[in-house]
Amino acid sequence: MFKKTKVLWVLMVLILAFSLNVGAETIELDVWVVRDNYQIDLTEWNEANPNIEINFEVVPWEQALNRLIMSASSNRAPDVAVLDRPWVGTLGGLGHLTPLDSYIDDYYTEDELNDYIEASWEFAQYDGTTYAMPFTVFGRALFYRADWFEEAGLDAPETWEDVVEAGKVFTDPAQDKWGLSVRGIRDDGTTQGWLPIFAAMGGEFDGQAPQINSEAGIKALELYRDLVYDAEIMSPETVIFGSGEARGLFLSGNAAMAIMGSHIAPAVVNNGIEYGDFKMTHIPVPEAGMEKRNVATGFQWAVHEQSEHKDAAFEFIKYATDTAGQFEFNVDYMEAVRLSVYDIPEYREEKPWVDFILDDMEGFSAIPAAPQYSQMSQAIQNGLQEMLNNSNADAEAVAAEIQAVIDSLF
Structure with missing residues (x-):
């Protein structure tokens, strides 16, 4: 009886240890960006998500599209990638991107979505489907x-x-x-x-x-x-x-x-x-x-269809595109797509031309994506x-x- 009890106890300990190990498993997200400054500050992300590790890789703009296509052919695509507007259609048409409409519905409130400049959604869509989250635009x-x-x-x-x-x-x-x-x-x-x-x-x-x-x-x-x-x-x-x-x-x-x-x-x-x-x-x-x-372009964050961690990847994208992340990135490069960024005094101080930008955006249409x-x-x-x-x-x-x-x- 004692031996049976001991065996059962050992089995329970092993099962518990295995469960704890699974719960603490680290998810690694490979994130391809086209410039160094897309490697946003991860301090708050790491505190809130200790089990999701972000591995940035800078793939220059001139090489990024070809490398994304090649990586998919060998099943080595990143989980997340920064895309220029025209690439949304190219990669979306090839079936390489995860449709995000359902994620957006689940992860964002109506107020958060209304914070996005309306024209910015066109930059993230192809053939009626949203394949990316808008991050930055410029005309x-x-x-x-x-x-x-x-x-x-x-x-x-x-x-x-x-x-x-x-x-x-x-x-x-x-x-x-x-x-x-x-x-x-x-x-x-x-x-x-x-x-x-x-x-x-x-x-x-x-x-x-x-x-x-x-x-x-x-x-x-x-x-x-x-x-x-x-x-x-x-x-x-x-x-x-x-x-x-x-x-x-x-x-x-x-x-x-x-x-x-x-x-x-x-x-x-x-x-x-x-x-x-x-x-x-x-x-x-x-x-x-x-x-x-004006025919404008912009960059957006997308989840690759081959990613095995799509939920975690979208969590990262939501973090990267929040008001704080956009301010950090856009204060000295390109233009923000969230209206709340334009209300930040430091942003207006650093970019005294923002009223011109907002006015010009009224004439924006997205560069073709096909x-x-x-x-x-x-x-x-x-x-x-x-x-x-x-x-x-x-x-x-x-x-x-x-x-x-x-x-x-x-």
């Missing part, structure tokens, strides 16, 4: 040297005619000084910088497909050619300008205006140009009084290269070529 804006404009007696530019008129005042090719700087190299950043111009020209989208072979598309293509070869307010080297070269002209005082993402504003300040000496205004329009329109986005972007890049490289480029022919590629994809 392109026309940066201009307000101090130079005031000294020259010029008003803030509203139309492209205004831009050309002002640009000629400040252009001196012999001194490598230009009226306007834009990105022109063959990469997706150039597409993302041109689509807002296309939209402000009156360009339309058929679902996710921009209608380039249109009056607005042709005018937007002609614009890049004419700013280099006719108005001559952009450098002939624009065709090879990446982000660094395009912004570098403005930061160095060699360009009076530049079309850049609004998230570059803190870098302008850090470069010694105070806000007020530079300002931002909406993407120029063909005629004064036209409504502002599995075919990369091919579509490449067609636009090729067309812009032609317009920037050739003073005799035929915008109608180029628009037709781009549209033929887009139509074949959709």
Whole structure:
């Protein structure tokens, strides 16, 4: 009897120990981010979730999409990833992302959801399904040297005619000084910088497909050619300008205006140009009084479909996207998607241009997100290269070529 009791007691201890060990099992979440600053402070997270360990890995933006696709093919995808807006459609269309609508319903109150800027949800969705949680957005804006404009007696530019008129005042090719700087190299950043111009020209989208072979598309293509070869307010080297070269002209005082993402504003300040000496205004329009329109992008947090810890992954995303997390990230980079962040005095003090941002957001539409986005972007890049490289480029022919590629994809 004693032996049986002892055996039972040992078994109970082993079962209890096993149960405790299972209860204390550590969950490791692999989280891929595209920049160092996405590695948010985990102090409060670690205190509240001692059994969920976050393993950050920085995968540069230029490599991230391809690595996400490759990792899924070998069953080694991360649990959570930061996604650029166009990738939502690419990865969602491939079945690589976890639909989040039910998680959002379960984890968020109505007040919390209403705190999100309404337009931000479009950035996280594809084909009617929410595949990510919005985290940060930015649109392109026309940066201009307000101090130079005031000294020259010029008003803030509203139309492209205004831009050309002002640009000629400040252009001196012999001194490598230009009226306007834009990105022109063959990469997706150039597409993302041109689509807002296309939209402000009156360009339309058929679902996710921009209608380039249109009056607005042709005018937007002609614009890049004419700013280099006719108005001559952009450098002939624009065709090879990446982000660094395009912004570098403005930061160095060699360009009076530049079309850049609004998230570059803190870098302008850090470069010694105070806000007020530079300002931002909406993407120029063909005629004064036209409504502002912008095609914006943004980054969001997504749960990979291959994750074995989806609930824990979404818990982390909720933590990362709360007001405190957004303030920490957005106070010096990109724009917050939660309205409560804009009410924080320190945020407004650090970013005195936030009222412009909120106003510009009223004209936001999300950059296309579709599995075919990369091919579509490449067609636009090729067309812009032609317009920037050739003073005799035929915008109608180029628009037709781009549209033929887009139509074949959709």
